[in-house]
Amino acid sequence: MNRLVKMGLAGLFAFGLAQAKVNFPFPQMSDYGGNATLLSDKAKASEELKSQFAYWLKTMYNENGDVAGVRSDPGSDTYFSEGVGYGMLLMVYFSDNTTSYQPQFDKIWNFYKKMMNENGLMIWKVGNLSQSWDAGNGAALDGDIDAAAALAMAYFQFGDEKYKEDAKKLIQAMKKSEFESNGLHLPGDKWGDAALNRKNPGYFDPAYMPVFALIDTDNAEFWNKTAYDANMKLYEASSAEVTTGLIDDWTDKNGKSEDDYYSYDASRAPWRNAKAVCWHGDTRALALDKKMAEFVSTVSAANMKGPVLRSSGSLGNDHNSTFVTSLMTALISDAKYQAKLDEYWKEAVALGDENYFNQSLKLLNGLLVSGNMPNLAAATPSQPTSSSSVTPESSSSDATIALPTLATKSPKMTLSGRSLQITANGNVHVDLISMTGSVLKSFDNHANGSLNVSLKSVPNGLYVVRVKNAGVTSLKKIKLD
Template sequence: MAKQKKAKLMILLLMMMTLLLPVYSSVHATAPQKPFPQHSVYANGVIKPSHVTQAIMDQAVQAKWNAWKSAYLKQAGAGKYIVEYNDQGETVSEAHGYGMVLAVIMAGYDTNAKAYYDGMYQYYKEHPSENNPYLMAWKQNSSYQDIEGANSATDGDMDIAYSLLLADKQWGSDGAIPYLQEGISMINAIMDNDVNQAEWTLRLGDWATSGSYNTATRPSDFMLNHMKAFEAATGDARWTNVINKTYSIIQTIYANNSAATGLLPDFVVLKNGVYKPASAGFLEGPNDGYYYYNACRTPWRIATDYIVSGDTRALNLLTNLNSYIQTKTTNKPQNIRDGYKLSGSTLGSYNSGAFYAPFGVSAMTSSVNQAWLNKLWDHTVNSAPELYYEDSIRLFSMLVMSGNWWTP
């Protein structure tokens, strides 16, 4: 009888453990594993603002996130969210990618971050590109209808895929959304449709498969930190080809077109076997071959790879870029303007956050920029809000500058 009672007790205990297991798994999956603030350890020699405490920097990022989500993160039906990128209530995949990355990184501070993220994921899944269902149709109107062609833009695709890898590390993939598998599927789709595998260049989107568009690329898409994470997640060595080619294009444009400034153009095209700045009117307007509203992101995107991995292949460019912009502005962030020719002459007249904030990220590459970095941090934190694009880039730049950027 004693043995029977003991056996029944063991069976009862096993049943209780089985019932409790899904509850434990759910909690494990939803509790942030890498909560904000992260205080990442960057590559040797990388600096951060030195005139304010870490706590003050963290609080500044939190305040900017609160303002950003209040202004731009909107519900798009039951359980879904979008990032409004203009006052017509429209959205684009670029904005969606920004929102998904930010939501993952701010988890732990923001208790609603997972709900925001999963809602943005659901919206992305409802708006597939007509060329590959794992990529996102690039633009929707205020009624959430795809407009101007249901094809993808590479920058949005890359940020969404990267966010899925982050989400796996943040919440695990054993919940309702298998973040890791979804991320891998999207990365494979990017390789299939957003990469020109004859040249190993990033396309402008999954639509750019013919004529001069097929070999064109956009330096603001040069998210080398993302691409290294894509290779690590998938084991696909072809990403090394894309990374190497991307650095090669950076070096070519720098050597041939901007050795004195380190500036990159909005668009790059392949002419007679050489990568060159695009001509005026190539895709968006007269400044397509200049440092304008696409290329303004390059100091943030390219420097981030050095900051995280220590890869020095763009360090000479970044060093010259830092020297040029400090001299150009007499060390005053308020003198930075929204547009430059690659030779260094000024095009713009406005002090845009989309331009000055990324220079703060590039300044992190050397201690000789410490005073300049401190000024850029203050200017980025204290300047008035602008529009979706400027405010998004300012928040991302502050995340990196404050030491709160991390990789999967």
């Protein structure tokens, strides 16, 4: 991309984001660069998610002073580190222009830090918000890996350098105590030799590896290559054992099945791999989800029950959002599953309010398939331009963008309601860009002095409009209400 275009976009994003309570307000409804098939009606799904999150906040989130935890079930005073990881992610992604959940995020992170053991990792199970069941307990990687990713995303969402510093410390603590030198994960930090041959593939998240490499630059190769490859081989070996492609809860160090069940531990695997597809276009993760999707597509959403016997596809008795929405995420792998994907989400919504684990998984999986869980570390436009100059336009708000004028003869833009009026001559190309950098819509037309572009179907929110005309590119931040 032309350097001046980059500068103009960077300035526009910086300005636009500074006006919001958070940098990437919900709903994002990203298209993830076209890497995945998403829900047909992302706007409706976003409203449904917001409603479900309100229930989750009311029943699962519990605070006391400067700490907060995610209850293991409504009314329970037991907390798990995995719930802390889920809670931190949800606070990042559900923050919007009306409500920033940064204070709640901070309190959950305070709880994590308060319950850290000597390895700098939160003990996996806690009896109440003020005292652990056993201060000598070990950590569990699934909670730690989501908490570390949430800290990284919080840095980009809330803009405070402290989150980046905390993320680096936690990532390095995980490397030291929860990963082997060959890159294979350990289920926790206090398993001893048993952890060398007993693995839980669903604890590992390939989507996070490039993010960890970005934060922990000293160990970038370990995260990008060593850990990624070693643990993807576990996923691939487990998938290859059965025609359903379902991942086992527990395997040995070579990915050999322990009990042949896709159950609650493995239920994070499809989401983690689908996230790698959405965020990075990961082809290995895509192959895993494609194989699972072939099986999932043969089962109606209303009948999907777990645990599932991997070798035969025999269904269990638990019809809940854990199994419905986790397996739903595999369907993002091919456009031919669009109707089935919509069917699964509709069933999940109909299941209503559930317990902590089911509800948390529904929210996380729903965020992903509705375009509301983008990689905030990659919030830059992916569309290149050959233009030689850029003029950042003034904002439609009362504030002014403090950017230099880099060209004088550029297309001018004025927003009037839901109509974008462009002053230009000749062929005009218009891109509507989300605040995560995804190009949501593109328009090509011919202008004879002026051109009107209707934005009636675009959801409310902040956007950047990029207009190319006569070899010149102009950028403008707009807000649609």
